[in-house]
Amino acid sequence: MRARIEMIWFLIFIIFLLSCSRRRVITQKIEKEKIKAQLEKLAPVNLTCDLSSLSPEKVQVIKLLIKASKHIDDIFLMQVYERNLDILRELEENKDGDEKVYLEYFNIMFGPWDRLNSNKPFINSDPKPPGANFYPQDMTKEEFENWIKNNPDERKQFENEFTMIRRKGKKLIAVPYSKYFKNKLHQVSDLLREAAGITTNSSLKNYLYSRAKSLLSNDYYKSDLDWLNLSGDIEIVIGPYEVYEDNLFGYKAAFESFVCVVDHEESEKLLKIGTYINQLENNLPIPDKYKNFNRGSLSPIKVVNEIFNAGDAKAGIQTTAFNLPNDERVREAKGSKKVLLKNVMKAKFEKCWIPIVNRVLSKEDLKRVSFDGYFNHTLMHEISHGLGPGNIIVNNRKTTVSKELKELYPVIEECKADVLSIYNALFLINNNVLPRKLEKTLFPTYLGGMFRSIRFGIEEAHGGAVAIQMNYLLDKGAFLIGKNGRFSVVDWKVKTAVRDLAREILLIQARGDYNGAKRFINKYCNIRAQVRSALNKLKGIPIDIRPIFPIEKEIM
Numbered sequence: 001m002r003a004r005i006e007m008i009w010f011l012i013f014i015i016f017l018l019s020c021s022r023r024r025v026i027t028q029k030i031e032k033e034k035i036k037a038q039l040e041k042l043a044p045v046n047l048t049c050d051l052s053s054l055s056p057e058k059v060q061v062i063k064l065l066i067k068a069s070k071h072i073d074d075i076f077l078m079q080v081y082e083r084n085l086d087i088l089r090e091l092e093e094n095k096d097g098d099e100k101v102y103l104e105y106f107n108i109m110f111g112p113w114d115r116l117n118s119n120k121p122f123i124n125s126d127p128k129p130p131g132a133n134f135y136p137q138d139m140t141k142e143e144f145e146n147w148i149k150n151n152p153d154e155r156k157q158f159e160n161e162f163t164m165i166r167r168k169g170k171k172l173i174a175v176p177y178s179k180y181f182k183n184k185l186h187q188v189s190d191l192l193r194e195a196a197g198i199t200t201n202s203s204l205k206n207y208l209y210s211r212a213k214s215l216l217s218n219d220y221y222k223s224d225l226d227w228l229n230l231s232g233d234i235e236i237v238i239g240p241y242e243v244y245e246d247n248l249f250g251y252k253a254a255f256e257s258f259v260c261v262v263d264h265e266e267s268e269k270l271l272k273i274g275t276y277i278n279q280l281e282n283n284l285p286i287p288d289k290y291k292n293f294n295r296g297s298l299s300p301i302k303v304v305n306e307i308f309n310a311g312d313a314k315a316g317i318q319t320t321a322f323n324l325p326n327d328e329r330v331r332e333a334k335g336s337k338k339v340l341l342k343n344v345m346k347a348k349f350e351k352c353w354i355p356i357v358n359r360v361l362s363k364e365d366l367k368r369v370s371f372d373g374y375f376n377h378t379l380m381h382e383i384s385h386g387l388g389p390g391n392i393i394v395n396n397r398k399t400t401v402s403k404e405l406k407e408l409y410p411v412i413e414e415c416k417a418d419v420l421s422i423y424n425a426l427f428l429i430n431n432n433v434l435p436r437k438l439e440k441t442l443f444p445t446y447l448g449g450m451f452r453s454i455r456f457g458i459e460e461a462h463g464g465a466v467a468i469q470m471n472y473l474l475d476k477g478a479f480l481i482g483k484n485g486r487f488s489v490v491d492w493k494v495k496t497a498v499r500d501l502a503r504e505i506l507l508i509q510a511r512g513d514y515n516g517a518k519r520f521i522n523k524y525c526n527i528r529a530q531v532r533s534a535l536n537k538l539k540g541i542p543i544d545i546r547p548i549f550p551i552e553k554e555i556m
């Protein structure tokens, strides 16, 4: 009897040990102070818009779309790391203690790795698997490549953007998202259908029904096409899109969602600008033979306000614009759509941009900066990507600018878009398409914004492009540096310098001049001492925002 009781106690003890070892997934964490310092780099901000103009029907639809998006968070968590749900559970169990900063940071990072610090772990010490959880954690690149070499008929499924790669015994298998995330995707799909049943907007109804179907069939082609037709107040993106999370091959698409409300005033302005595209091309400061009137029409741009996001879109640094879908078949058949998130831009402008210019611009120019200038510069930047040489002829050979400029293309193209943004905005102001008052704010806002772009280095195309412009305009005397180290603008010189710079860049592109691009970049793409000392003043300014979505409480 006694032996039996002892046996029972022993068994209970073993079960207790087992349950402990099953539950405890977190074995170490970096110091709390370090997490707090990281959190301070992200300024919390409410992201919303005026919903009072929306009908009860639209509010009801939005509510369902937000509900559906919340499941996207869970799916993305599973895509990032196989142990994410266990870690999350353990953090939530302790969330009332003073350790809740870990939960907060985990929820921003969607995993135990710090996206603001080269993905170093802040919980446990495992390095982030390069292929996230899209592939088995222990699978190497070689193993994957060998597998498809030996099983060529499986290549398509293995490289497909919508499959997870798993082990089955000694085999590797490709499991469609629709199967792997079956339960979650069914819930998302049901909510989309419910929303489709309520909305009276036929384009939205169409998209929601076809997207609900895609999630279950794993075929996104038709719903991607339908998304391009969306009209009306609600702009929703939901599904697997970007492949950046897959650092092993860049094949696998991560789930994300953006729930947005269209800004009609800005969208109307865009329609008007769209009618000037040929005039803008014609006005470029290059000989006519280099102008490109065959680019077709402008790919549509929509301006929206984000009221909720989820998954990949929510992790780490916040997106201010996206261009979708990525499916080349859809792009060829129907093009793509660019969406600018105006309230996200405004939040970044207030929290991360204004504090920067406060430290680097002259007093006079500080008075002139405005969100309007910033927003229009971004808008014109996007439009300007669609202007200038694209398909070109070099030595009687048909080619493209990007093929000729190779690795130098991104920085040259970003530079073109930035500088043409100012050049084209001036043209539209002179033609009364954009308001006259914009001119006053455009130049200092352009200069101020440069510091934000080069703050994170000039290796990346946008930062590099800005370094080129900064140095070029300084050399032309269009930007001045005062004794106090603050920067200012000489308006009339900016106008001619921008024109000259635009011409140089466009000619490099038109001639596919790789060596010219190289020389230009070597000369201008660097950070000079005075710019460096201005950048040194920016320590402690938030690098991005941490969105809070009031709608969650308001309407849920």
Ligand code: ZN
Pocket (backbone or CB within 6 Å): 381, 385, 414, 417
């Ligand atoms: Zn760009």
